């Protein structure tokens with residue numbers, strides 16, 4: 001079993017690959033947060049000027065963070081990386097609070113006629129919270145044991161995928177009956193996978209055997225791959241204006257990228273599990 005090297009750097013506990021992992025998370029999620037700001041803004045009403053302004057501020061904040069993350073290399077000083085992580089974590093906490101505030105307004109019926117589903121706003125707030133927590137974990141140098149990480153990440157991402165299928169199904173024009181049906185099937189499939197993942201979680205630690213975890217990853221990979229392909233097709237059809245929907249092309253691409261991210265995470269876990277087994 002390979003142990004993660006813990007380096008002590010000027011009193012900071014830094015795990016091996018700290019800078020690389022931090023930059024990877026920030027580059028991916030800051031773009032996602034930037035796009036969430038755009039989706040929120042598009043769903044507000046013309047009179048929601050204050051909220052539109054707040055959404056625009058978050059858009060620019062995450063755009064800057066994204067650009068800065070791309071300007072750094074893996075050679076950057078870990079203490080500098082740690083400071084940047086804290087700064088980004090604050091921004092993620094800020095957008096999380098904004099999303100929850102918007103959710104509160106919608107659920108109290110204070111924004112009649114606005115176009116963001118409550119589940120979508122909750123969903124994007126969960127993604128902000130995930131990002132915030134990842135940065136905290138990285139800065140504290142705390143890595144979850146592999147078996148725990150496998151279950152936790154899958155529970156999180158399977159629900160995200162189930163939500164995506166629901167959003168696609170609801171934002172397609174109702175006259176696109178076949179595509180709506182396909183989206184509904186994906187939604188059912190992923191709801192089942194979420195329950196399966198929670199069952200495995202409740203059977204911890206006895207359920208954390210290599211064959212069970214391996215099978216769990218295999219099964220999830222099959223469903224995520226087909227959802228990813230469905231999203232890719234939907235994205236192309238939307239971009240070419242071949243189907244009727246109110247899905248923004250960027251939203252289609254956004255959900256596609258999140259599925260790709262989940263697949264990479266599954267593959268990374270699979271490799272680690274094999275490594276641990278040898």
Ligand SMILES: [Fe+2]
Pocket residue numbers: 032036124127254258
């Ligand atoms: Fe997202």
Ligand SMILES: [Fe+2]
Pocket residue numbers: 123127160164255258
């Ligand atoms: Fe998402």
